[in-house]
Amino acid sequence: MHDDNSSSKNEQESVLRGGEMEASVGYRLRLAQILAYRNFEEKITDHGVAPRYLGLLGIVSANPGQPQNKLADAIGLQKSSLVTILDRLEKERILERRAIPQDRRARGVWLTPRGEKVVTELAVRAADHEERMAKGIPAEDRERLIEMLGHIIDNLRS
16 A cells, blocks of 8 residues: 655655755745746646736736836836736737827736636635645744745845
8 A cells, every 4th residue: 555645755855955055045935936836837737828927917917007017027027028928928818918098108918808717716726725835834924924025025126
């Protein structure tokens, strides 16, 4: 009979470690981000590229019509990198870019009706994913972690 717990424990013991990097906040953040997104994308295969960009789509949902440069700043990307992402999401009919009435040179970004539906569905699945990811971490520790991450983000933006 196969014991899933011992198999998982053996896999964890065989993972290569980062040595002194294990004590680095930046290393741990990046590793957690890579693993979290990889795990999420492996489980959600029915929404094209949308799961990869759920954070961006959440910002667009909360701030419809924002210019591309403000979105790039919000997620820490160069505008040229964001344009490529927006092209993909527009091709999948998840968002659209239109001229902003107050500034015809700037293009704002909105979710399409399909995009709104996708974001709603993915948000539910992301919440389930977050519960699995944070299993064993008490709610107050999770709140403190989110607060601390906010400080790190603010420090990096200033």
